[in-house]
Amino acid sequence: TVATGNWGKQWYQRRVRGYSTGLKFVGNNLDVESGVARVAIDATCYGWGTGSIEQYTQRMILRDLNKAFVGFNHEFPRKHATVATGNWGCGVFGGNIQLKSLLQWCAASATGRDVRYFTFRDKNAAGMGDVVRHLLTRSLTVGMLMQAVLDYCEIRCSDSANESLYDFVKRVV
16 A cells, blocks of 8 residues: 655754765754654666766666655554655656655555655645645555656656656556
């Protein structure tokens, strides 16, 4: 089953400093909101903001899905704690927010965790709330959502996608 979550809120607690190759961990913070796991996962650079088509290949999708799964599959601060995450691998790394958000949602769901997703008001996350509400009304499994993502990515790699991933998922699921 796909996990529910708190999507699009703008609150976050800074426990890292820097960005990109200068990112540094500065410590745990369990006092801000107990029961929420904050995870930092390294990301692949897809062209320093150019959004390379490579991210839509099955190899890279499975790489990112597995990284998120491993990052979310732990018992800190407690088993099945909510995962607070955001635009992982996007921005200067060139990742597609729609793709990365759905991959993180699938990974969190597979580990039995809800998601608190922070868009940081990025305009590329527009439509996230709509697709989440749509998907939550379906009897959906992680496998069903991943199949839709993979189908879209196959179309995208053939350069014939004429709609966003969110719109595609809402249409086929």
